[in-house]
Amino acid sequence: QTSAEDTRRIAGEMLNQGLELLIFVGGDGTARxxxxxxxxKMPVVAVPSGVKVFSAVFAFxxxxAAEMVDAFIEGAHTAEEEVLDIDEKAFRENRLASTLYGYLLVPAVKRYLQGGKECSNISISAVESKxxxxxxxxEHMDKNALYLLGPGTTVKAIADAVKIPKTLLGVDALADGRLVGSDINEKGILSLSQEFEKKRIIVTPIGGNGFIFGRGSKQFTPEVIKQVGRENIIVVGTRDKLNKLEALRVDTGDFSxxxxxxxxxxxxxxxxETLKMEIRC
Known part of the structure; x- marks a missing residue:
């Protein structure tokens, strides 16, 4: 079993040995x-892994990340990217709060980097849009279908409208206007899915990086997504958020x-009202 102190010690030893590039796997805590x-003092490539991966330092x-390593070997310049400090207490209380912790040097190839998490827009227009x-x-819900509601304030607005409680950072299940599962994990989703022939997933992209699967919604595993099917995935989001995104992103851990x-x-x-957007991996 290793600790944060082990990570800091080993990274420090690598720095002292004069390594040109440090590659690490983890989440925001590891980045800190x-x-x-x-x-x-040295450039890094951050490979995303874990539940909390919101810092802009991470590859998509x-x-x-492998492409970033190649770019570095081929002489790419480096640039500073943000490392975020996620408030653990707030996260446990179903709130996402972050502050800037520092910066790390990474190969300057923006197309391979995720954006940092942006705060949800709470302006009147955004609230009305939601x-x-x-x-x-x-209005278009099928009363015979199971709806799996992903994290985010836009999805929470759906639960609020039918007057059921919704965890802001978790996955909750809705059927025929009733809450049938709260803050459920993969096992709970798969178990519940057996009771319904029709299934839908409703997700909203993370502001700043556009992920719909693979960041902040680990409950939607490849097995869950395959059972539901691409054609039964509903994506929602405000124009303000989408206008700041180059594309939607997925990183389920299953490249196929x-x-x-x-x-x-x-x-x-x-x-x-709908917009067509590209999903990239």
């Missing part, structure tokens, strides 16, 4: 440990599934 050990996926999205989704999910999809952005 690496920052404590090396700061801006392990494959993207209400319109909720109204449209509810990621390729299946890739391509264009419609995103509900208001009442009877």
């Amino acid at each position: 440990d690496i920052y404590d050990a090396v700061g801006l 996926s392990a494959r993207a 209400k319109e999205i909720a109204a449209y989704i509810i 599934l990621d390729q299946t999910l890739s391509g264009y999809t419609e995103v509900t952005v208001g009442y009877k």
